Amino acid sequence: MKRSENTMKLYLPSLSVNESLARSAVAAFVAQLNPTIEEISDIKCAVSEAVTNSIVHGYKFATGIIYICVKYYRDRTVVIEIKDKGCGIEDVSLAMTPLFTTDTSGERSGMGFAVMSTFMDKLDVYSKRGNGVRILMTKKLA
Numbered sequence: 001m002k003r004s005e006n007t008m009k010l011y012l013p014s015l016s017v018n019e020s021l022a023r024s025a026v027a028a029f030v031a032q033l034n035p036t037i038e039e040i041s042d043i044k045c046a047v048s049e050a051v052t053n054s055i056v057h058g059y060k061f062a063t064g065i066i067y068i069c070v071k072y073y074r075d076r077t078v079v080i081e082i083k084d085k086g087c088g089i090e091d092v093s094l095a096m097t098p099l100f101t102t103d104t105s106g107e108r109s110g111m112g113f114a115v116m117s118t119f120m121d122k123l124d125v126y127s128k129r130g131n132g133v134r135i136l137m138t139k140k141l142a
């Protein structure tokens with residue numbers, strides 16, 4: 001892909017207070033492109049789901065670092081990468097099935113990946129068990 005116009009990298013410990021920080025920071029960065037209210041709200045939802053997953057699933061047993069990298073390009077494509085080095089996902093396509101969850105507390109709906117792929121144009125999930133999760137999401141703004 002062509003060279004990005006602007007980049008932001010953010011490394012945060014997987015504390016639940018950092019979910020809203022990550023969401024707001026990405027929104028503030030993307031605001032440079034004058035997105036619509038709907039576009040910004042879609043991006044915030046997707047980031048929120050991805051970061052929450054790293055906090056509650058990836059780093060379930062110990063705090064770790066969440067790596068966030070956001071770029072945008074001249075054609076108004078926004079690329080968001082969210083990565084953790086947590087427990088990873090054994091079967092990515094199963095995990096991405098709507099309503100699938102490994103949560104037993106009843107707090108999770110299993111709709112996180114569905115939200116990410118609905119609100120973004122493209123979603124790719126890479127993982128190996130024990131090797132963390134890397135999510136790449138793309139959205140082209142109007």
Ligand SMILES: Nc1ncnc2c1ncn2[C@@H]1O[C@H](COP(=O)(O)OP(=O)(O)O)[C@@H](O)[C@H]1O
Pocket residue numbers: 049053054057058059084086087088089095096100101102103108109110111112113114132133
């Ligand atoms: N970063 C992650 N690290 C480890 N497992 C993950 C991660 N993200 C998602 N998962 C797995 O994928 C499942 C589905 O995720 P999601 O669609 O967000 O639903 P939910 O979070 O409600 O369970 C999770 O229950 C979990 O097992």
Ligand SMILES: [Mg+2]
Pocket residue numbers: 049052053108110111112113
């Ligand atoms: Mg989730």
